[in-house]
Structures are given as structure tokens and as C-alpha cells.
Amino acid sequence: MKLDTKNIDQLKIGLEIHCQLTNLNTKLFCKCLCNYRNLPPNENTCPICLGLPGTLPLLNKRAVEFASMICLAFNCSIPEKISFYRKNYFYPDLPKNFQITQYNSYELSSIGYNGLYYFANDLLGGSSDSSNENQKPSVRITRIQLEEDPGKIVYEDDKSSINNYSLIDYNRAGVALVEIVTEPDFTSPSDVRLFLNEIINIFEYLEVCDPALEGSIRCDVNVSISGGKKVEIKNISSFKDVEKSILYEITRQKTLVMHDIDVQAETRHWDERRKITIAARSKEKEEEYKYFPEPDIPRINLGGENFVSGLRSQMHELPAERLARYKDTFKITPHTARILVNSKKISDFFEQALKFYSAPVEVSNWIVNELLTKINELEKSDSSKTSFNILSGSHMSPRLIASMAKLVEEKTTSRSMAREIFDTCLKTGDDPFELVKRLDTKRISNTEQIADLIKKIVSDQPHLINQSKSNPNVTNFILGLIMKETQGKADPQVSMNLIREIISQSDKQS
Amino acid sequence: MKDLFKLPANLVVSKIKNGEFSAEEYISVIIGRINETDSRINSFITTNFEDALEKSKKIDKKIQTGEKTGIFAGIPIGIKDNINVKGLKNTCASRMLSDYISPYNATVIDRLEDQDAIVIGKLNMDEFGMGTTSEFSAYGPVRNPWNTGYVAGGSSGGSAAAVSSLQIPISLGSDTGGSIRCPASFCSVIGLKPTYGTVSRNGLVSYSNSLEQIGPIARTIFDIVPLLNTISGEDINDNTTSPSTNFCRIKSDEELRTAKFKVGLLSDLIQSSDHQIISGIQDKIDLLEKHHHHLENIKLSMIDFAVAAYYIIATAEASSNLSRFDNIRYGYHLNPEGYEWTSYFSKSRSLFGDEVKLRILLGSYVLSAGYFGKYYAKAQLVRSLIRNEFKNLFQKFDIILLPTMPVLPFKLGEKISNPVEIYNLDLFTIIANLTGLPAISIPAGFSKEGFPFGVQLIANAFEEQKLVDIAVLFEKEADYGECFPEL
Ligand SMILES: [Zn+2]
Numbered sequence: 003m004k005l006d007t008k009n010i011d012q013l014k015i016g017l018e019i020h021c022q023l024t025n026l027n028t029k030l031f032c033k034c035l036c037n038y039r040n041l042p043p044n045e046n047t048c049p050i051c052l053g054l055p056g057t058l059p060l061l062n063k064r065a066v067e068f069a070s071m072i073c074l075a076f077n078c079s080i081p082e083k084i085s086f087y088r089k090n091y092f093y094p095d096l097p098k099n100f101q102i103t104q105y106n107s108y109e110l111s112s113i114g115y116n117g118l119y120y121f122a123n124d125l126l127g128g129s130s131d132s133s134n135e136n137q138k139p140s141v142r143i144t145r146i147q148l149e150e151d152p153g154k155i156v157y158e159d160d161k162s163s164i165n166n167y168s169l170i171d172y173n174r175a176g177v178a179l180v181e182i183v184t185e186p187d188f189t190s191p192s193d194v195r196l197f198l199n200e201i202i203n204i205f206e207y208l209e210v211c212d213p214a215l216e217g218s219i220r221c222d223v224n225v226s227i228s229g230g231k232k233v234e235i236k237n238i239s240s241f242k243d244v245e246k247s248i249l250y251e252i253t254r255q256k257t258l259v260m261h262d263i264d265v266q267a268e269t270r271h272w273d274e275r276r277k278i279t280i281a282a283r284s285k286e287k288e289e290e291y292k293y294f295p296e297p298d299i300p301r302i303n304l305g306g307e308n309f310v311s312g313l314r315s316q317m318h319e320l321p322a323e324r325l326a327r328y329k330d331t332f333k334i335t336p337h338t339a340r341i342l343v344n345s346k347k348i349s350d351f352f353e354q355a356l357k358f359y360s361a362p363v364e365v366s367n368w369i370v371n372e373l374l375t376k377i378n379e380l381e382k383s384d385s386s387k388t389s390f391n392i393l394s395g396s397h398m399s400p401r402l403i404a405s406m407a408k409l410v411e412e413k414t415t416s417r418s419m420a421r422e423i424f425d426t427c428l429k430t431g432d433d434p435f436e437l438v439k440r441l442d443t444k445r446i447s448n449t450e451q452i453a454d455l456i457k458k459i460v461s462d463q464p465h466l467i468n469q470s471k472s473n474p475n476v477t478n479f480i481l482g483l484i485m486k487e488t489q490g491k492a493d494p495q496v497s498m499n500l501i502r503e504i505i506s507q508s509d510k511q512s
Numbered sequence: 513m514k515d516l517f518k519l520p521a522n523l524v525v526s527k528i529k530n531g532e533f534s535a536e537e538y539i540s541v542i543i544g545r546i547n548e549t550d551s552r553i554n555s556f557i558t559t560n561f562e563d564a565l566e567k568s569k570k571i572d573k574k575i576q577t578g579e580k581t582g583i584f585a586g587i588p589i590g591i592k593d594n595i596n597v598k599g600l601k602n603t604c605a606s607r608m609l610s611d612y613i614s615p616y617n618a619t620v621i622d623r624l625e626d627q628d629a630i631v632i633g634k635l636n637m638d639e640f641g642m643g644t645t646s647e648f649s650a651y652g653p654v655r656n657p658w659n660t661g662y663v664a665g666g667s668s669g670g671s672a673a674a675v676s677s678l679q680i681p682i683s684l685g686s687d688t689g690g691s692i693r694c695p696a697s698f699c700s701v702i703g704l705k706p707t708y709g710t711v712s713r714n715g716l717v718s719y720s721n722s723l724e725q726i727g728p729i730a731r732t733i734f735d736i737v738p739l740l741n742t743i744s745g746e747d748i749n750d751n752t753t754s755p756s757t758n759f760c761r762i763k764s765d766e767e768l769r770t771a772k773f774k775v776g777l778l779s780d781l782i783q784s785s786d787h788q789i790i791s792g793i794q795d796k797i798d799l800l801e802k803h804h805h806h807l808e809n810i811k812l813s814m815i816d817f818a819v820a821a822y823y824i825i826a827t828a829e830a831s832s833n834l835s836r837f838d839n840i841r842y843g844y845h846l847n848p849e850g851y852e853w854t855s856y857f858s859k860s861r862s863l864f865g866d867e868v869k870l871r872i873l874l875g876s877y878v879l880s881a882g883y884f885g886k887y888y889a890k891a892q893l894v895r896s897l898i899r900n901e902f903k904n905l906f907q908k909f910d911i912i913l914l915p916t917m918p919v920l921p922f923k924l925g926e927k928i929s930n931p932v933e934i935y936n937l938d939l940f941t942i943i944a945n946l947t948g949l950p951a952i953s954i955p956a957g958f959s960k961e962g963f964p965f966g967v968q969l970i971a972n973a974f975e976e977q978k979l980v981d982i983a984v985l986f987e988k989e990a991d992y993g994e995c996f997p998e999l
Pocket residue numbers: 029032033034046047048049050051052176
């Protein structure tokens with residue numbers, strides 16, 4: 003059977019993304035720290051998160067707010083009332099042998115439902131053609147729910163067959179998780195990658211989750227082709243592998259179809275080392291979870307419209323909103339605006355700089371053209387360091403960037419001079435204006451002074467006049483001499499105009 | 513000095529505070545009484561005598577130095593063994609938790625200790641609260657103090673029997689479907705199940721979370737009231753507690769004389785009871801009439817579905833609650849060598865008693881996919897219909913009256929092989945759990961064979977005061993707290 007290219011058109015991919023609300027102080031149902039990382043095993047536990055007999059879950063209200071903000075960012079509806087359900091199954095990493103989660107089969111229980119997420123083309127770094135605005139692809143969000151993370155099982159060996167023992171660390175047990183479930187609306191693995199990047203960016207903007215923390219965001223994928231059965235892939239621990247796992251799964255399913263073998267609806271696991279998906283040993287069926295309403299947490303009345311509007315007022319600006327503001331209000335080019343917005347840290351840096359000097363275009367140019375270039379150079383020279391942290395040892399600050407922009411904008415300094423000043427200030431921490439004053443580097447735009455200099459040069463080397471007729475580079479040569487003489491202080495534009503004027507005058511005279 | 517154990521708690525406190533005798537002397541008497549009688553009653557699983565004596569000395573010192581003491585200064589209290597007391601075993605009468613020592617106090621324990629009550633020990637019960645007779649205990653059955661060949665009622669059998677047999681003046685039980693009121697009726701003590709949300713369940717090992725409450729047991733309403741007030745009130749450690757809890761008090765005779773209640777009599781249930789109970793209840797009805805309370809016969813239309821609804825909800829919640837007992841984090845000694853997860857789970861969980869296993873299976877079944885709508889959802893529907901029916905009744909009535917149990921205590925082992933017959937005995941008590949309403953069992957007399965029975969009163973939510981008012985009236989007319997079983 004020939005590989006039908008239409009199969010690719012019928013590719014359907016859905017995602018289940020789990021994100022820890024790492025910016026909370028405490029776990030979802032107890033007062034243990036949300037930040038369980040780097041603690042000795044089982045030290046970040048209490049009777050509640052260990053599920054000791056007689057303990058009751060105490061809902062973290064802030065977690066409900068964080069989850070609601072995520073719902074708003076994905077344009078989900080938030081119901082008036084939410085409730086929690088127990089998902090019952092035996093597994094050693096679950097202290098109670100059930101997980102407290104939300105479940106929509108018997109009632110509307112989850113904190114968000116019926117969302118719709120538009121891909122903002124501008125954020126994707128692809129075509130920034132604004133006429134495309136109406137054709138933005140969208141992803142339907144089935145639901146967003148709040149639930150607790152299980153503990154962690156540490157195996158003696160990766161290969162389960164030779165394990166003599168395994169250890170359980172409950173430090174993570176009870177950390178608040180938000181699960182985002184999409185409809186199978188993705189039609190290409192690269193769209194998935196772009197969507198995941200956007201999610202990371204949104205979480206950073208909302209300040210609910212630090213995606214850089216190991217294991218803070220995890221993703222399950224379901225893939226089907228040719229209208230066939232849906233295959234779930236679990237265990238994808240890094241976002242980088244999501245695209246790879248989908249590509250592997252497409253190839254596997256295509257091969258099956260080619261050989262007239264039906265694709266089975268099943269759960270497969272991603273083998274991180276071998277980069278393949280493998281069939282899970284037991285089928286995990288929905289119906290085995292014996293869901294029922296959690297009796298220890300009364301239904302929560304969120305408060306409808308008031309709750310949502312209150313939440314919006316305390317929510318941070320989202321990347322798409324910020325991008326629009328940069329383009330529309332600040333008149334920054336789409337390219338530059340996109341670079342700023344794609345990293346909350348850089349964008350926040352930009353915002354801070356504006357407080358010192360409110361010239362958005364010039365400040366943005368300094369950040370994108372000078373600062374980021376510098377970061378890139380440093381990254382290349384020392385690969386152990388990453389992006390923004392690299393400048394923490396230097397004297398980089400929003401104030402410095404603002405001063406640089408001001409120096410240039412108020413036209414007292416040439417751009418090349420400013421770059422040198424910038425380099426010096428980064429190293430020494432000097433204030434650029436002070437430095438300019440001290441070095442007396444004020445640009446010489448005094449026409450008389452420059453004209454005198456030019457006249458002196460051409461009288462010293464009269465052949466230059468003649469040569470200038472046939473060789474246009476001579477004017478540049480003269481400019482170089484002026485710069486050398488003035489130690490670069492002469493205004494190049496003023497100087498160039500004067501050179502041309504003086505040469506043409508001399509020409510006429512001769 | 514020898515008969516101090518006969519005194520009610522409120523009297524003992526004032527005598528200790530007056531210096532008539534010390535807390536230490538009193539606690540010593542109590543310890544002696546328990547040692548002397550418990551081989552016949554079997555109400556204690558764990559005793560806490562040394563610690564109790566230490567605490568009594570501290571209280572005596574406080575009194576000597578004029579330091580403020582709580583309303584239960586020097587009073588020993590027995591705690592049902594499913595309520596966590598820090599440092600003591602919390603077995604729930606199960607082999608599954610035979611080695612489990614609790615690392616924390618239930619909220620009710622903290623509140624009692626703030627009032628200088630002394631935890632004297634942990635009391636026997638049906639395993640995890642699942643039973644109506646206190647026979648399903650890994651520590652042997654509790655025996656009825658009025659006839660030790662008979663059941664004490666359950667599941668808080670130890671809590672009622674210990675108070676009834678004068679081992680201790682007050683105790684705490686938990687009531688999921690009558691577990692305080694049934695043994696109170698069988699042992700001739702007062703037992704109260706508060707309105708759902710009145711008493712924190714933090715530290716109570718859950719059997720059926722949406723049905724149960726911790727409640728007080730005592731021989732006199734004068735001890736019930738301060739005990740209830742101490743343990744009641746909203747708790748940040750239990751999201752299901754309510755801010756609308758009211759303090760109760762003992763009203764003056766004058767106040768009680770002017771109070772006129774409308775009392776609904778569940779006549780069908782009264783008439784379906786043992787004939788000796790019917791006549792005993794009739795005496796109480798006559799008494800109310802004598803005091804000019806308004807009486808009226810009422811019927812419940814949904815009553816036929818109550819037991820089924822109750823057992824579906826209770827077992828569903830129980831099957832999930834009890835799944836945490838896998839012996840991985842705590843429980844009893846079992847070497848995991850040679851087991852995989854699944855085989856270890858099966859092995860470790862085999863120590864549940866048969867009744868508990870039965871209910872776990874039942875609960876798992878009603879929650880399985882495809883059955884949720886057929887059983888659990890229907891049971892919840894019945895529950896809300898019964899709730900509505902009571903809501904309407906309480907538009908008109910202050911109190912609803914019925915027997916606590918339709919039967920007198922029966923012989924140990926007599927009904928143990930017939931679970932459905934025992935489940936049906938719960939009908940009169942589960943109503944209050946399904947609706948969350950407060951209910952009290954008050955001693956109402958004895959059969960000619962000398963077996964006690966109780967009258968049950970149900971009030972509207974958070975109207976425990978009305979239950980107290982009637983209880984005071986009954987107690988003043990016939991004080992069964994002065995009738996003691998011979999041991
Ligand atoms: Zn904890």
C-alpha cells in the first residue's frame with residue numbers, strides 16, 4: 003500500500019498539560035512548602051499530605067485564584083461553583099490511594115471549561131503580516147482543572163525487572179497542579195511546539211509557575227491519523243521531546259496502516275533514552291477510577307462575575323496584550339516588539355528602563371540591538387552561562403539602558419561613541435553622563451572647528467583634492483583623519499558635509 | 513471517697529476546685545474502677561493511666577497556686593479509638609492499625625485539653641466504626657454493663673459502656689449512622705449527635721465523611737452541655753465546619769416552664785418497635801403532654817428508601833477512605849521482602865475484618881463505572897428528598913420524637929451472621945445522619961428484664977438547645993443517671 007499523503011492531513015493531536023503552581027507558598031491542601039525541590043526525602047510532609055488517618059484536606063484559596071487566572075488566559079468559562087472529586091486507584095506514590103482532582107462527567111466541576119486559544123502570529127516569529135490576523139489558528143481547550151501532584155518513586159534501577167526495592171519521596175505529594183486539556187485540534191507537531199512555548203511564556207507572565215524548574219511542566223499527548231484510533235503517549239518529561247514523540251508515533255502509526263494493521267487505542271510510554279514510544283503494560287481505563295465527589299471539601303462558590311472581574315484586575319498583563327501595546331501605543335516595530343515580549347524578563351527589563359527614560363523606541367533598540375547582542379556574544383564565549391543571568395555580574399541595569407538611550411536621543415553623543423561608553427559603564431558601573439563629562443567626549447559639531455581641521459588636512463596633502471575627483475573613497479579617508487585628530491569626537495555627519503563642501507570649493511577655485 | 517466514680521463530671525469539677533478532694537485522688541479512684549471492671553466490659557483498647565496521673569498532679573498544682581483552670585479540670589475522658597490523640601495508639605479496633613501511634617491531636621482533643629480534661633484512654637468500637645453492636649472489634653466485643661452476655665450497641669460501644677459502667681463520667685464517640693445514639697440507648701446513657709458541621713472532624717478517622725460527627729456521651733445532660741460546648745465550633749482544620757454553631761445552656765425551671773414546643777411523633781416508627789419500648793416512649797409522650805407541649809403524629813414518605821440510600825453513601829465513601837490503609841507509610845509490622853506493589857497491597861490489606869471487607873466491596877461496587885447513576889446518584893437524590901421533607905417538617909415542628917432503637921439489646925453473637933437484619937436496625941438513627949440534623953438519645957426506661965432503651969429527639973439544624981431543653985425536662989422527671997448497673 004502506498005503512503006497516502008492525505009493521512010497527514012487527517013493528523014489529529016491533543017494535549018494534556020500538567021503545570022505545577024510553583025509560585026504558591028504552600029501545597030494545595032496543607033501548609034507544607036510548595037517548593038519541595040532540593041529537600042531531603044520526606045521532610046516536606048505533614049499528616050495531611052501523608053494522608054495519615056483522620057486528616058482532612060484544607061483547600062489553598064490562592065491556588066484557586068492562580069488556576070482561575072490560567073483559565074482566563076485561555077479564554078475559558080469559569081463556573082459559579084466548582085467542586086472536587088476523588089479519583090480512586092492504588093499506587094504507592096498516592097498517600098491516600100486516591101487523588102483529589104476535578105471531574106466533569108456528573109456535573110460541571112472543573113475550574114475552567116470551553117476555552118479557546120488563538121495563536122497570535124506575531125508571537126510565533128513567523129509571518130508578521132497583520133492582514134493574516136483573521137486566519138489565526140485556534141485550539142479549543144476542553145477543560146482546565148486543579149488537582150494534587152503525587153509523590154515520587156525512586157527506583158533502584160531504571161529497568162524495573164531487576165529492582166530489589168524502590169523508595170518513595172512524598173515531598174512533592176499534594177503540590178498544586180493545573181491540568182490543561184485540549185481538543186485534538188493540532189494538525190502538525192510544530193504547532194504543538196509553538197503552543198507549548200506560548201504556554202511557558204503565559205505562565206511566566208501570570209507568575210503562577212516557573213517553567214524553568216525541573217518537572218514543573220509535563221505533557222501527555224494523544225495522536226491519531228487517518229481517522230483511526232487515538233493513542234496516548236505518557237511520560238514525556240521534557241517539552242523538547244514532545245515533538246519527537248509525536249513524530250515517532252506518526253511514523254509508527256503510518257507503518258501499521260501501510261501494512262493493513264489497525265492502530266489500537268492504547269496508552270504508550272515515551273522512552274526518553276531510546277526516543278521511541280512503547281506500549282504500557284496495563285491499559286489504564288477511565289472507568290476504573292470510581293470517581294465521586296470529595297466529601298471533605300464543600301462545593302466552592304466562586305462568586306461569578308465579581309470573582310472574574312476582581313481576578314482580572316489583579317492579573318498581570320498577558321504576552322499578547324503587551325505585544326499589542328508595544329506596537330500600537332509605543333510604535334515599536336513588530337519584530338522588535340516580538341523579541342521583547344517573548345521573554346518576560348527582557349520585557350520587564352524594558353518596562354523598568356522606560357521608568358527612567360520614556361522613549362520606548364530608542365530604549366527598545368538599545369535592548370534588542372545592544373544588550374541582547376552582548377548577551378549572545380557572552381553566551382557563545384561561555385556556554386555554561388545562560389541568557390539573562392549572564393549580566394548579573396556586570397553593572398547592567400534598566401537605568402543604564404535608559405541613560406544610554408537618553409545620551410543618543412538627545413544627540414550629544416555619536417552611536418559608536420555611545421557603544422564604547424556602554425562597554426565601559428558595564429564594566430565599571432560608571433554613570434554614562436558622568437563618563438561623557440569626564441572624558442569630554444561631547445561631540446564636536448562646531449562647524450568652524452571641523453572646517454579648520456579639514457582645511458589644514460587638504461593644505462598638508464593637496465593631492466587629496468585631485469584624487470577625490472576619481473576616487474569617492476577619499477572623502478571617507480579624510481573623515482578618518484578627522485576622527486583620528488579629534489579622537490572620534492567630531493560629528494561624522496557634520497564632518498562629511500563639510501568635507502564635500504570644502505572639496506567642491508577647492509575644486510572650483512582651482 | 514470510694515464511690516467518687518458515681519459522681520457526674522460537673523460535680524467532680526466543683527469538688528476538686530473546692531479542695532474536697534484532689535484531681536490526683538479522683539483519677540486514682542477512676543483508674544481503680546477501670547482496672548476492677550474492664551475485664552467484664554472490655555470498653556478500653558488503650559489506657560493512658562500514667563500520663564493521666566501526671567496531668568492530674570499538674571492540675572492540682574494549678575489549683576493550689578490559684579492559676580485559672582478549665583471547666584473540665586481533673587475530669588477523665590475516654591476517647592473512641594478512631595479519634596486521634598497524640599502519642600497514643602489509634603487502632604480503630606482494627607488489626608490494620610494495631611501498631612499505629614498518632615503523631616497529632618484531633619481538634620476536639622486540643623479543645624478538651626485546653627479545658628484541663630484528661631484523656632484516660634482509647635475506647636473499643638466496631639472496626640472503623642462499621643457496626644451496630646461493637647462486636648466487630650479486633651479487640652473483642654464490648655459487653656453491655658446491664659448484662660454482660662448482651663451487646664452494648666455500636667459502633668461507639670466502648671464510649672457508652674465505659675460511661676454507663678461508671679468507669680468514666682464522660683466520653684466522646686462518633687456517629688455515622690447512629691453510632692453514638694444506639695449504644696447510648698442500649699447502655700442507658702445520653703448520647704448526642706450534633707448538627708453536621710458543628711464539631712470538627714479533624715482527627716476523626718473517616719468512615720463516611722458526609723454523614724458523621726463526633727459527639728458527647730454522659731450520664732446527665734448537665735455534663736453533655738459543657739462537653740458539647742467545648743468541642744463545638746468552626747475549625748480552620750476542617751473545611752466542612754460551620755460558623756453558625758450556637759452555645760447551649762441549661763435553662764432555669766422557669767424558662768423551661770414557659771417554653772412550649774411543637775413535637776412531631778413518628779408514630780409508624782414508634783408502633784413498629786418492641787412493645788416494651790412502645791409503652792416506655794408513650795410515658796415520655798404523656799410527660800410532654802403534661803407539660804403542655806403540642807403533640808402531633810407525623811409520617812415520613814421517603815423512609816422506605818433511607819436504609820438503602822444510607823448504606824450506598826456510607827460504603828461508597830468508606831471504600832475510598834479505607835484505601836489509604838496499605839501499610840506502606842504506617843500500620844503494622846509486615847516485611848515487604850519478596851512482594852511487588854500489587855501483591856503487597858493484597859497481603860497487607862487482608863487484615864481488615866470481614867464486615868469492613870464487605871463494606872469496602874459494596875462501596876467499590878456502587879462506585880464502579882456504569883453503576884454511579886444507578887446507585888450513588890440515586891442515593892444522593894433520596895438523601896436530598898429526605899432533607900427536603902425534614903425542612904418542611906421543621907417549618908411547623910420544633911422537635912421530632914421517635915425511639916432511638918426499635919429493639920432492646922440482644923445477645924452477643926445473636927445477629928452477627930445476618931448483616932441485613934442489623935442494617936435495618938439503623939433505620940431510626942440514620943435519618944439524622946442523612947439530613948445532618950442534630951439528634952439525641954435520652955434514657956427512657958428499662959424493660960421488665962432490666963434492659964434499657966432510649967427515646968430519640970431530632971431538632972432542626974443548629975437547634976441543639978431544644979434537644980437540651982427536653983432532655984433537662986425528662987431528666988428532672990426521671991433521672992436514670994442515678995440508676996447504675998450492678999457489676
Ligand atoms: Zn503537608
